[in-house]
Amino acid sequence: MKLSVIMPVHNRETYVGAALRSLLRQRDAADLDIVVIDDGSTDGSAQAVRAMMDEASCIRLFQQENMGVTRARNSGLRQLEPEAELVSFLDSDDISPPGRFAADIELFRKDRALDLTYSRMMLVDRIDDQTLEPAPDCNSITIRGIHLSAAIFSRRLVERLGGFDEDFVQAEDTDFLLRSFEVGPRYLLPDTLALYYRRHAGNMTRQDDVQSREFMRAIYKSMKRRRADPSLKPIEGIFELKKLADWRFM
Template identity: 70%
Template sequence: MTLSVIMPVYNREAYVGAALRSLLRQQDDADLDIIVVDDGSTDGSNAAVRSMMRQTSRIRLFEQPNMGVTKARNTGLRQLLPQTRLVSFLDSDDISPAGRFKADLSCFDRDPLLELTYSRMTLVDELDGETLEPAAGGHSITVRGIHLSAGIFARSLVDRIGGFDEEFRQAEDTDYLLRVFESDAKYTMPDTVALYYRRHPGNMTKEADVPFREFMRAIYKSMKRRRGDPSLRRIEGIFDFKDLAQWRFL
């Protein structure tokens, strides 16, 4: 069962190699197809990806002019293989913990009708470059956050939901996840840690007011959809909003 993992990259030379290594160390647990979309990087990101490609055939690289993360994600969706049955995501500055795929893919083995696993995430401010684990002495918090990498999506669900809304500059992932959960997809929420979210000065989420404004727009669009169609599922008890508020105190 092929699992395609979509990774947009823009100027992440310092991090993308570790992100790819964190996926490749799990290649015995999944038939991995890694789709890297270089969104017009101007640093050495492209070269770092190509260096990893010399070690494996599991990475496919697609290049485009800089058009933003939303369009890069849609480019990745258009490159899914015919045999892809599961889809996930990993940002190029984050880490996929060892054993994540083995744990969550077993849920699909047990339930052929399952469409989504949605696991937890750990926010960290320091990672060990060798082990790719949270560094001793660093700060971290594990939550049920809002992140695409927390999910493994059945191909049938991805096809049903469609692409990312390219009107969003940010929060396209929030909008996508809300549409997924509204759709009455069959899901389970394992306690697996699906990603280490690396906090660093270059995170998009540290821009001034853009993230909050885009996040609220995604919430508003969800409310508008559900008012217009009462059959859509309410989004309750999925995300740890209270715990997410602690991000700024780490």
């Protein structure tokens, strides 16, 4: 099955090579298409991606002026090839664990009506960029959090949702996931480890005031949609928000 993985990049020269390598090591699990959107980087991010393209034709690079992560994600969606059946995401500072795609794509092969898998993530404060694994002395927690990279979407579900809400500066991923579950997709919650989320000083989510405001706005918009349309489904028992909140203060 053809899987397109969309990766927005903005000034991630230090990390993007490792992120791409973590995807490339899984090429035997799927017909992999990696769509990199360079959102106006001013460092060597584009050059780092091009260096990887020399050894992997499945990486496609598109460059645009800096318009923010939400528009970069939508730019990636517009670059999907007609034969792409599945869509996922990986942020350019995170790592896709070995076996991630082999485990969850098999679920789509077994059930062609499946719309969505939503797996677990590990939040980790140190990653060895040679082994692409958490460092031995790292702090970590494994949860079912709120992250696009934990999901694999069917193409038909992505098209039904109609892209990311560009009214969001952050939490566009939260909004997209909430809308995904609201429409009542056929989904599974595997215990697959879907990503290593790298905690570092440059994380967008470290902007606590912006992140909190945008997150609450996503939750409010979800509640408003569900009040207006009783056919939409409640979002219950999916995200482990208490564990996620506890990690923020570790």
